[in-house]
Amino acid sequence: MCAVFKERDAPLKRERVAVLAGGGELPVHFLKKAAEKNIEAVVIGIKGEENPAAIKLASRYHKVKFSSITKIIGLLKKEKINKLVFLGYIRHTEVLKPGNLSLDLRAMKVLLRAADLRTAPLMNEIIKELEGEGIRVLPTTYLMEGLLAPAGAAGRVRPKGRALKDAEFSFKMASELARADIGQTVVVKNGVVVAAEAQEGTDECIRRGAKIAGPGFVAAKAARPKQDLRYDVPVIGIKTIKLLKELKAAGVVVQAGKTFLLDREEAVKTADRSRLFILGR
Amino acid sequence: MCAVFKERDAPLKRERVAVLAGGGELPVHFLKKAAEKNIEAVVIGIKGEENPAAIKLASRYHKVKFSSITKIIGLLKKEKINKLVFLGYIRHTEVLKPGNLSLDLRAMKVLLRAADLRTAPLMNEIIKELEGEGIRVLPTTYLMEGLLAPAGAAGRVRPKGRALKDAEFSFKMASELARADIGQTVVVKNGVVVAAEAQEGTDECIRRGAKIAGPGFVAAKAARPKQDLRYDVPVIGIKTIKLLKELKAAGVVVQAGKTFLLDREEAVKTADRSRLFILGR
Structure with missing residues (x-):
């Protein structure tokens, strides 16, 4: 059978997924689950929320400012990954610090589109922007239903x-x-x-x-x-x-x-x- | 005219009102307004929230525990007052202290009738209980619209x-x-x-x-x-x-x-x- 032939001869293609990692233990739990299932996880860590355990478990680790939507999209394209999971918290307090609201044009556009800056309206706009680039945002529960x-x-x-x-x-x-x-x-x-x-x-x-x-x-x-x-x-x-x-x-x-x-x-x-x-x- | 005759000869009956006074400055502001309008104000002060300025301004001052609904009704009947204003706060934290929930039977009844212990359901039941005794609860804004x-x-x-x-x-x-x-x-x-x-x-x-x-x-x-x-x-x-x-x-x-x-x-x-x-x- 063709499928069997392919499986045998082609190099095994590991599933690849990116994690936009905020603070807390959730990214680490995810990375452990991914390792168990032989899924390759590239971590895009939010600056200021770096977790040494997550860095150690990641197949590759990039660091970005939470406001750099253009950079996040660029990294995903470079890594040729079209699946992203948001894990861990981003402290809103960071948004409130002067200087930290140095948004790129894309982030600015997203922000202006959001009805207000509460989590839901903001995240919905960010997800829309990513999906417009062909990046699918997976549920946080992906691989972690058991938790x-x-x-x-x-x-x-x-x-x-x-x-x-x-x-x-x-x-x-x-x-x-x-x-x-x-x-x-x-x-x-x-x-x-x-x-x-x-x-x-x-x-x-x-x-x-x-x-x-x-x-x-x-x-x-x-x-x-x-x-x-x-x-x-x-x-x-x-x-x-x-x-x-x-x-x-x-x-x-x-x-x-x-x-x-x-x-x-x-x-x-x-x-x-x-x-x-x-x-x- | 009959009305004029009455006004001249009958002793001037001052309007009388009772204040159930919690903490804060509101009871004091009310008592000042009442004095300006020559309205007699009897204060029923909540134990633990006594305000010296309110005591000084009251025509009479009684002290009760916030949970003594029977005593409050008794005082109003003794004072022959059928109008009551709730002013000032009662700290919910008081309700949480062990021993302070020594409710009288009437308070217990009111409490059981309330859907839960949030302010609105609780106050609605207390007001119902008082109105059942012919006591009208006036709006807090009575005499104080200007504030x-x-x-x-x-x-x-x-x-x-x-x-x-x-x-x-x-x-x-x-x-x-x-x-x-x-x-x-x-x-x-x-x-x-x-x-x-x-x-x-x-x-x-x-x-x-x-x-x-x-x-x-x-x-x-x-x-x-x-x-x-x-x-x-x-x-x-x-x-x-x-x-x-x-x-x-x-x-x-x-x-x-x-x-x-x-x-x-x-x-x-x-x-x-x-x-x-x-x-x-």
Whole structure:
């Protein structure tokens, strides 16, 4: 058969994909999965968010400013890669520093097209620009479906009574916040939202909430009601679970199937030992 | 004429009203207005939020725990007052302290009836309970319409360019936050919501936002899209304007006709001197 003949004689063509890598552990998790599947991953790292572990795992590593859309497209063409995954966060605070908004013409065009500078309108325009160049932006969950939080309790602890009510309510409020594209995280106790996240990050929001509410609070992290899986998928990992343990939280609620629960085994072990629930909703 | 005869001979009956007074300056402003109009104001002060200036201005002062609905109704009946104004804030954090949720049966009933413990569902149930006893809850703006923020620029500074865009966007985002009944305040810079308020209060939210965004940010404070004027009407005063000046804000946006702009003359003078806008939307 022709196909068999080809497979035998032609050099094996490895699948190739590019990663636009922001901060956090997500790019590293992806690169490990890619290595397992023998997929070649070229990393385009955002300046200021370089991760040594990602650099080590990448087949090639380029560094760009987050605002250099022309350069990103140029690199992908040079690498002859037409599949791109956005992974890791880009701190909006970077956008706010004077001098950092030195956009190239293309970035400027994208920016002007966006209704406003919230993540969703901005990312949609960036994706449009890339797809116009034949570059397909893959969902963040590509190769990583197994790392998404499951529905229900991830560990042995299940919320009950007041904690269960707070879990339901906090998830609803986190979804509202995400719908407005302001943030993903809220902290709730006794039916009161004590802290809502914008740009300070999950951990700082949780610290603030814990300070106001005291022990027994519930944190929730949610995706937008219509989350585009190609960017900004919520992430939670062992670092946050350890923080919740330290601050004596009752538990945490995340959106099942739309939130990465990284380092799951260790996270669940830590949560179980602290009588802390991890609930997928 | 009969009416004239009555006015001359019957003892002049002063209008009487009760104030359920939480923290902040609003009860004091109200009591001054009441004195100007020769209206007798009995103050029921929330324990932990006592304001010496309000105590001094009240015709009589009672102290209650915020959770003692039975006692509040009892006091109003004893005082023979059937008009009540809610003024000043009750910190939700109080609700979260163990031991403070020692509700009387009536408060318990109200609490169970509320869909959740956010301000709107809770206050609606409390108002229903009071009105069932023939007590009318007056709008917070009663006697104080003159203290509401006007539409347009309150001072000489008007937002332009990027600041105007941020003013529009921040007001929209603050309204979204208020719609979800999470908080009233956001801080925006360059189209990014850097901070959103929940229970930490306006000033702390502004400090956090300023730290992330740096000078030139815009703060916005909004009412709920369908604000019930009987409770939780947003307030801004000289203290916040001075903070905005210190942190080098571009300006502040408030909801015209639904936000109290207290100490207006001093606030506008301070804002004008700092090239800071106060915009009513």
